[in-house]
Structure formats: C-alpha cells, structure tokens
Amino acid sequence: MAVVGVGIDVVDIERFAATLVRTPALRTRLFATSEEHGRTDASLAARFAAKEALAKALGAPTGLVWTDAIVHTAEDGSPSFELHDTVLRRAQELGVEHVHVSMSHDAGISSAVVVLER
Template sequence: MIVKGIGVDICSISRIGTKIKNDEFKRRVFTEEEITYAEGHVTPEVHYASSFAAKEAFAKATRLGLGKVGLKNVWVKRTEKGPILSFSSSIRDFLKKEKMDNVHVSLSHDGGFAVAFVVIEGRE
C-alpha cells in the first residue's frame, strides 16, 4: 500500500454553532446519522464542526474538492473503535476506480476549533 492522499481541515466551532441554528443548513450539509449523533450531545456544535472538517479533509485528500465530493456523499460514522468515514455509492465507485482502498480519519477539537485529518491508502 502507498499513501494516495492526505487532507486536513480546521473548522471554527462557533461559526458552525451559528450556522446549525438554521435547520435547512443542517439538512443540506449533514446526514441524518450525523444530525442524530450531534444532537444527542450537550454541545452539538462540536460534533457538527468535526464532521464538517472531515468532509473538507476528505475532499482535499482525494483532490476532488468539496464541490465535486458533495456535502452528503461522505459522512462521519461513530463506532465503538472511533470515527470512520462512510460514502455514497458514487464516492465508493470513485475510490475503487482510483485504487484508493483504505480511508483513515482522525478528529479532534480544542480551543474553539475542530480539526480532521484524512489519509487515503491504495495501490499504484
């Protein structure tokens, strides 16, 4: 395996906190799974911000950009072992075509910011 892409993004938690007051924004940007997870916490804006940063970091790692990736074609799924990224069928097809086999994500937040780091491994 080789590294096929790396992406990082930082997101202001307060900026997302302001945006999520608009339900249309939430529905346009986040999947139902992300909304349910975030709203189940005392500070949902932290989880929305980390999910948004993950979408951006993935878009950078693929070199597609967020416009081509789409806001709801990649989302953060929280598991017992930590967060993972899930994909729509069109993104899964792209990853397969580009021989991008493994996508890793790391999320963190502190000091009013959320950060996401994505590494994509694959074959030549």
Template structure:
C-alpha cells in the first residue's frame, strides 16, 4: 500500500548560487560522499531528500544528513536512511522507498513513493 508520495524540482544554477552564498550549507544538506559529486548530482540529491521529506509528511526534526542517496550495482538510486529519518520511516511502517531522479536543461527533479 502506498503511504506517501513526494516530488521536488530544483533549478541547478539557483542551488549552486545558494551553496556559494551560504558557507556551510552543503555540509548541512549533503553527506561528504554526496558533496564529492557534480553540482548537477548534488542538486538532484537535494531534490530527492526534499521529495522524501514530503512523502514522509514533512515532520519537523528530521536531519538532512540522516539520509543519503546512493546507487546500487545497476546504477539505480536509493536512500540509505538512519537516525531521525529512519525513525520516521519505521513509525510510518514503510517497507520500501522508490526513488527516481532526473536532471536536464538546468533543472533536476525527484519523485519518491513510500510503500508499507
């Protein structure tokens, strides 16, 4: 059963400008592994985390660093959750999180579907 759906879109140039304008922002939003990626991929990961937060009902108190977007052996993105995000996933009895990410033409989008 679907228990949450979230989507987000980020303008890559605007995301890059925000990171340049606000020292430390990248460290608050992205894990060290995510910060090593291209700016397009960083923006995509931020969009994915925003979409996940929406799918989880946007509860307060969740930490951005408590979820990381990774890729499996086939290149498919997935979330590695821990801490505050893992607690919310367990509270909602979510068994599977589907994630789709795309970026093109200066934009990135992410879609998340949570299943119980």
C-alpha cells in the first residue's frame, strides 16, 4: 500500500470548549449526534482535531462538510472514521482504501494524526 496523505492537528481544549459555548450552533456543524453525546471537552476537541487532520490529509479541498466524517470509538477505545458524501467523494478521488486515525489529549491539548493509504 502507498501513503496518499498525512495530516496532523492540535487543539487547545479550553479555547475549543469556550468557542462551543460562545457559538452553540457550531456543535451541529462539526459533530453528528453520535459523536458528541456524553463526550468531555477534551474528547470533542480530539474529534475536531481528527477531522482537521483528515481534511489536511485529503489536501484541504474546499466544500468538505464536517459531519461527512464521523469519528467512532470501538469498545477497545480505538478510533475510526465513517466517511460520507463530500469527504467520501474526495477520498475516492484520491484512491483512498484505508484511513488510519490516532487521537490523544493531555496537558490541555487534544491532538490527532491521520494517514491515508491506497
């Protein structure tokens, strides 16, 4: 397999949480209901970082819709993406067959790395 794209992002948790409080409609623009339900600020910030990292790995094209990339967490804690519409089309254009994602948060920062393979 060949690497198609790599993206990384970091998010200041406190700043991100304040933004969500200041702009409540942002939640529905960024997250599917399944992503935000019962999540801590750090977890939401990590999911946002993962979406940003994915966008970067896809070449940051215009027109991507945040909720077209849904972060799921398996029972063992490992994250994965479910891609739809705008994000799925871009991934298909690039020949993406596998999306790898890793998320973390510590010391007030959430981070994520995405690797796309074909």
